[in-house]
Amino acid sequence: MTSRDSKQWLIDEYKNVVEKGFDWQLRRLNGPSTPRCNIEGKEVIMLCSNNYLNLSNHPKIREAAIEAVKTHGAGSGSVRAIAGNLDLHEDVETILPEFKGVEASLVFQTGFAANAGMIPPMMNKGDLIISDELNHGSIIDGVRLSKADKAVYKHNDMGDLERVLKEWDNKAERIIIITDGVFSMDGDMAPMDKITDLAEEFGAMTYVDDAHGEGVVGEGGRGIVSEFKLEGRVTIEMGTFSKALGVVGGFVSGSQDIKNFGINKARTFLLSGSHPPAVAASQRASLEVMMNEPEHHKNLWDNIKYFQKELISQGYDCGDSASAITPVIVGESHKAKALSNALFEEGIFALPIVFPMVARDKARIRTMMNAGLTREQLDEALRAFEDCGRKLEIL
Ligand SMILES: *Cc1c(COP(=O)(O)O)cnc(C)c1O
Numbered sequence: 001m002t003s004r005d006s007k008q009w010l011i012d013e014y015k016n017v018v019e020k021g022f023d024w025q026l027r028r029l030n031g032p033s034t035p036r037c038n039i040e041g042k043e044v045i046m047l048c049s050n051n052y053l054n055l056s057n058h059p060k061i062r063e064a065a066i067e068a069v070k071t072h073g074a075g076s077g078s079v080r081a082i083a084g085n086l087d088l089h090e091d092v093e094t095i096l097p098e099f100k101g102v103e104a105s106l107v108f109q110t111g112f113a114a115n116a117g118m119i120p121p122m123m124n125k126g127d128l129i130i131s132d133e134l135n136h137g138s139i140i141d142g143v144r145l146s147k148a149d150k151a152v153y154k155h156n157d158m159g160d161l162e163r164v165l166k167e168w169d170n171k172a173e174r175i176i177i178i179t180d181g182v183f184s185m186d187g188d189m190a191p192m193d194k195i196t197d198l199a200e201e202f203g204a205m206t207y208v209d210d211a212h213g214e215g216v217v218g219e220g221g222r223g224i225v226s227e228f229k230l231e232g233r234v235t236i237e238m239g240t241f242s243k244a245l246g247v248v249g250g251f252v253s254g255s256q257d258i259k260n261f262g263i264n265k266a267r268t269f270l271l272s273g274s275h276p277p278a279v280a281a282s283q284r285a286s287l288e289v290m291m292n293e294p295e296h297h298k299n300l301w302d303n304i305k306y307f308q309k310e311l312i313s314q315g316y317d318c319g320d321s322a323s324a325i326t327p328v329i330v331g332e333s334h335k336a337k338a339l340s341n342a343l344f345e346e347g348i349f350a351l352p353i354v355f356p357m358v359a360r361d362k363a364r365i366r367t368m369m370n371a372g373l374t375r376e377q378l379d380e381a382l383r384a385f386e387d388c389g390r391k392l393e394i395l
Pocket of ligand 1: 110111112136138184209211212240241242248250
């Protein structure tokens with residue numbers, strides 16, 4: 001008999017992350033995610049939720065969820081391909097392409113499932129996937145599951161992307177360029193116009209993960225393709241209901257051919273139960289709110305611009321943000337952690353992002369704006385940033 005270690009390894013693994021300071025401490029939110037909410041019993045201004053448009057507790061969306069439970073029950077009973085394709089799911093896929101201005105959309109359980117399910121079957125042996133070095137983990141996992149060759153280009157570096165395209169031009173059959181639309185660490189945007197031009201020059205496909213851009217950038221929050229006016233030129237736009245749209249669920253938008261392909265080939269779509277009725281009805285209501293109540297999108301941008309301008313005038317470095325994510329870059333990891341703790345004491349909830357998530361000298365507080373924050377609340381948060389920054393000798 002071998003003496004296999006079936007238990008100690010778990011304890012060792014955990015000890016290891018704790019020693020490095022990389023363990024996650026889950027914070028408990030009591031009640032709904034609102035601009036001012038309750039974390040661990042403390043009233044705080046929420047600055048680290050992806051609920052950018054403040055829709056997660058919107059009365060019409062809540063009402064839609066409650067109503068769907070009454071008419072359709074709690075669960076869907078199956079995967080969509082067998083017996084779990086509800087009228088409510090199809091309603092979402094009727095309205096979503098209208099909102100996006102595309103031929104068709106396909107909804108997945110999550111954005112993660114969309115990337116992990118769509119990318120692998122699209123690209124086979126002999127094909128090439130080209131990926132921005134800062135792409136989201138769900139893209140990285142999707143790429144890993146594919147049998148295609150892989151190449152990475154420097155973040156948003158079009159010269160480097162062109163170098164990769166030239167190098168592989170005669171070696172690869174099909175090529176796809178995959179990028180985040182808005183990058184989650186800096187809130188900066190991919191130069192989608194230039195990526196699309198290069199893709200067309202080399203006959204490559206394009207896939208943009210617009211998880212942080214959907215509902216935020218583009219006309220009325222229609223996303224990055226709308227932002228750059230690239231309608232009809234991007235092969236796949238992937239988005240999520242879990243961030244600005246306030247619900248949960250991923251989706252891909254593009255041609256009817258893309259939808260047909262996803263339904264028949266994406267294993268995360270085929271082999272996993274469909275959304276409960278309340279989720280599908282909330283998604284639809286969220287899209288209706290997007291189309292009928294433009295004020296949320298406008299408020300969001302008014303807040304983003306005000307908050308960024310004031311932080312910069314206090315002397316903070318806010319990087320290259322073009323979205324609802326504003327990094328407040330403070331340098332060493334310990335400074336970012338200390339600032340986050342001090343802010344929490346003052347009733348501001350904003351988390352630090354430190355090495356290895358970002359470079360050693362680029363540790364930051366990552367703030368996420370919310371359309372529902374009032375000017376008074378923003379001023380309260382700004383005062384705390386200034387006071388804490390002075391006390392900790394960051395400013
Ligand atoms: C959040 C996020 C996802 C995952 O979306 P979910 O719907 O929450 O699973 C995928 N890509 C990017 C870039 C994200 O930020």
